[in-house]
Amino acid sequence: MVQLKRLSIWIGYLVVMLVLPQFFDSILSVSIFNQMAIAIVFALSYNMLLGQGGMLSFGHAVYFGFGGFLAVHTLIMIEFETVYFSILFIPLIGGVFGLLAAIFIGSFSTHKAGTVFAMISLGMGELIAASSLIFVGFFGGEAGISGDRTYGPPFFGVEFLRDVEIYYVAVFWVFIATVFMYLFTQTPAGRMANAVRDNPERAEFIGYSARKVRFISFCAAGLFAGIAGGLFALNYEFITEETLNATTSGRVLLMAYIGGLGYFIGPIVGAVILTLMNSLLSNYSDLWMLYLGVMFLLTVLFLPRGFAGFIMMHQVAWVRGTIKQLALPYLLTGVPALLVMLSAIALIEMSHVEADVLQFIGFTLEPALLTDWLMVGIVGTGSLFAVRKSLPRLRDAWDSANTIPSEGGS
Amino acid sequence: MAILTLNNVQKNFGETAIIRGVSLDIEEGEKHAIIGPNGAGKSTLFHLISGLYKVSAGSITFKESEIQDKAPYEISRLGLARSFQVTNIFQRMNVFENIRCALFWSKGYRYSFWHLLGRQKELNEQAMHVLEQIGLTDKALFPSGELAYAQQRALELGIAIASGAELIMLDEPAAGMSHSEAETSVQLIHKITEGKTLIMVEHDMNIVFNVADRISVLVYGEVIATDSPENIRSNASVQEAYLGEVATSA
Ligand SMILES: Nc1ncnc2c1ncn2[C@@H]1O[C@H](COP(=O)(O)OP(=O)(O)O)[C@@H](O)[C@H]1O
Numbered sequence A: 001m002v003q004l005k006r007l008s009i010w011i012g013y014l015v016v017m018l019v020l021p022q023f024f025d026s027i028l029s030v031s032i033f034n035q036m037a038i039a040i041v042f043a044l045s046y047n048m049l050l051g052q053g054g055m056l057s058f059g060h061a062v063y064f065g066f067g068g069f070l071a072v073h074t075l076i077m078i079e080f081e082t083v084y085f086s087i088l089f090i091p092l093i094g095g096v097f098g099l100l101a102a103i104f105i106g107s108f109s110t111h112k113a114g115t116v117f118a119m120i121s122l123g124m125g126e127l128i129a130a131s132s133l134i135f136v137g138f139f140g141g142e143a144g145i146s147g148d149r150t151y152g153p154p155f156f157g158v159e160f161l162r163d164v165e166i167y168y169v170a171v172f173w174v175f176i177a178t179v180f181m182y183l184f185t186q187t188p189a190g191r192m193a194n195a196v197r198d199n200p201e202r203a204e205f206i207g208y209s210a211r212k213v214r215f216i217s218f219c220a221a222g223l224f225a226g227i228a229g230g231l232f233a234l235n236y237e238f239i240t241e242e243t244l245n246a247t248t249s250g251r252v253l254l255m256a257y258i259g260g261l262g263y264f265i266g267p268i269v270g271a272v273i274l275t276l277m278n279s280l281l282s283n284y285s286d287l288w289m290l291y292l293g294v295m296f297l298l299t300v301l302f303l304p305r306g307f308a309g310f311i312m313m314h315q316v317a318w319v320r321g322t323i324k325q326l327a328l329p330y331l332l333t334g335v336p337a338l339l340v341m342l343s344a345i346a347l348i349e350m351s352h353v354e355a356d357v358l359q360f361i362g363f364t365l366e367p368a369l370l371t372d373w374l375m376v377g378i379v380g381t382g383s384l385f386a387v388r389k390s391l392p393r394l395r396d397a398w399d400s401a402n403t404i405p406s407e408g409g410s
Numbered sequence B: 001m002a003i004l005t006l007n008n009v010q011k012n013f014g015e016t017a018i019i020r021g022v023s024l025d026i027e028e029g030e031k032h033a034i035i036g037p038n039g040a041g042k043s044t045l046f047h048l049i050s051g052l053y054k055v056s057a058g059s060i061t062f063k064e065s066e067i068q069d070k071a072p073y074e075i076s077r078l079g080l081a082r083s084f085q086v087t088n089i090f091q092r093m094n095v096f097e098n099i100r101c102a103l104f105w106s107k108g109y110r111y112s113f114w115h116l117l118g119r120q121k122e123l124n125e126q127a128m129h130v131l132e133q134i135g136l137t138d139k140a141l142f143p144s145g146e147l148a149y150a151q152q153r154a155l156e157l158g159i160a161i162a163s164g165a166e167l168i169m170l171d172e173p174a175a176g177m178s179h180s181e182a183e184t185s186v187q188l189i190h191k192i193t194e195g196k197t198l199i200m201v202e203h204d205m206n207i208v209f210n211v212a213d214r215i216s217v218l219v220y221g222e223v224i225a226t227d228s229p230e231n232i233r234s235n236a237s238v239q240e241a242y243l244g245e246v247a248t249s250a
């Protein structure tokens, strides 16, 4: 039964990924799906470090970027017929080099977890990013390097001219990578990663070198980050220093954290949310990084277990069938909360916009008019008041949906 | 034959000598209790034997190999398992996973990333068997960090004994337990150390005299006596240094 259920989740995962382009087939959406695919593998690999192994890395982009650079170099070699194989296997090249980089750096960075590990990861990240501007032959300097995926031999007639073809290549690798990363959690090495995360001292008294346990997770994380980097190379056909610098390292941390470190699917959720925000919001506002930062802050403060944790919080109510009781209170708090958020965004955008009018979700606002400021302010304050009013009711509903009534009754 | 030999073991923290030349033979199969007042160095001695602390001087031999320079995991692999005075478990993992992890190395899984745990029938059964022994079967899937104190102590013990090590060292296994909980612990200790060597630090004299074949008394980092329970009970200097206080306060 349990196995059947698990199998159906995996099949569902694959089917959803496969049919997505049937429903959203614009060039923009396919490009977003490709970014999501890359982000999912990258974020899952990051969680092998932080969520499963307790290693806070500020430099995970090194393996992503390094794998990506080697993948582009391989594309170039295919183009010049130095090597001859289908570009379908490019992500594997990225993986191999991500792994090699992880073996090298992990050999000294995994001695300790905690601050020492975090600082080494930061230092290595800076070091590699800086050297990418020095070794111009390999990294291509600021401009980066580019290849062309269409020179490789066709794979059963597919020549990889279109993004959607790359999407299916990505789905293939995302699925395989997800399965293997999941299976890793089900092995002795994967379980010991959890044990060492929880209590490295005790792990040593049941026969395990905490260092070696960390090293194995670290290498696995490097391998899969490299695969993600290879997917990136295939998708964009060029790569720059940005893929291995601190910005990219920070973004993958955000993805995993916002999604939820404690759950296998957490990073997947985070990758989807952040990619969507990144590509959609950035079309509407150049302040989207600010909103991202605020969202991260709110997640850390109010959803410490991420979005996946928030969903899982409802398991008890779901099983008990009391989840229905939550619908109305959620609505009564959620709608005003949404209004608070929108008003805040409107105010920020009004003070930021340079044009005379601001088009905001169907409304036309004029920053020059005091009345517009007042109106938005009043909506925002009123909604905030409504949130505060409705919160106790939500809390009560939550408690009654989650407490098991005593047998005796009254 | 001695399974464990301590030869003039010393430990200083900075200027302070905490263990001041302990020599001790633990015979194979014996149940040995170490008693002594708080701060005498009992836990420190355990940390030295198990490799958590490095000795300042002296040597420790376990099953004919010198272990004083070995890492805890190397010593553990030789067949020496221990528990801690302050509960030291894998907080965020469930009870079953705690025990199963403690079984991996002795079952030969090493650092395997190619065995799927769901398929390791024998391993999983063994873990369930240990849970049964320590009375935590119905808590198997419970997060270990949220167990009640006595149950955490039972798990602490379970992690130590799971691997089936030949030498088991328990640091105050019954500390902080009620009378009946301690009673259960004694039975458990009897059961799980059958045919094995046991070294135990314990303050509860009922437990000590119930379990031990021999007792060593540690005072200010020195063993002042090692003898049978009867002789220890009647030993004048022990009375003075330690048992006297306990007898009057109990
Ligand atoms: N890591 C340490 N650094 C400094 N002093 C220590 C350390 N560990 C223990 N001590 C000291 O060593 C003495 C013995 O401690 P301990 O072995 O825990 O005693 P016991 O277990 O017999 O109660 C105590 O005075 C304690 O303060």
Ligand SMILES: [Mg+2]
Binding pocket: B042, B043, B044, B085
């Ligand atoms: Mg102690």
